[in-house]
Amino acid sequence: MSFTVPAISGDNIVSATGTYEKIGTARVKVSVCAHQTGAAFSVGAVAYAYNSSGAAQNIGAVDLKGTGDTECVSTTFLFYTAHLKVHAFIGGSNGTITKTGPILTLY
Numbered sequence: 001m002s003f004t005v006p007a008i009s010g011d012n013i014v015s016a017t018g019t020y021e022k023i024g025t026a027r028v029k030v031s032v033c034a035h036q037t038g039a040a041f042s043v044g045a046v047a048y049a050y051n052s053s054g055a056a057q058n059i060g061a062v063d064l065k066g067t068g069d070t071e072c073v074s075t076t077f078l079f080y081t082a083h084l085k086v087h088a089f090i091g092g093s094n095g096t097i098t099k100t101g102p103i104l105t106l107y
Contacts, residue, residue: 005045005088008101013038016045016088020106028081031074034061042091049080
């Protein structure tokens with residue numbers, strides 16, 4: 001299934017999309033891409049996969065190259081099929097996250 005990560009309100013700096021596919025009962029393949037559409041030190045998108053016990057893993061696509069660039073990442077999570085959430089962010093030059101967008105719950 002395809003998804004579009006919600007935009008960060010008030011900032012036209014990052015757009016993000018992705019896909020996910022449940023594989024059997026114990027795996028989910030997730031791909032996420034972040035596209036930098038305006039000036040910022042970095043932008044990205046993060047996907048969080050949770051299991052029913054609350055354990056979690058995440059992946060992130062982070063762009064540091066500048067406006068117009070896109071970075072993508074893909075992985076298969078094992079045993080993390082209870083929940084999947086994604087959000088976009090804007091990063092600062094000192095390694096901090098300066099702003100995050102709303103979280104989209106995929107399942």
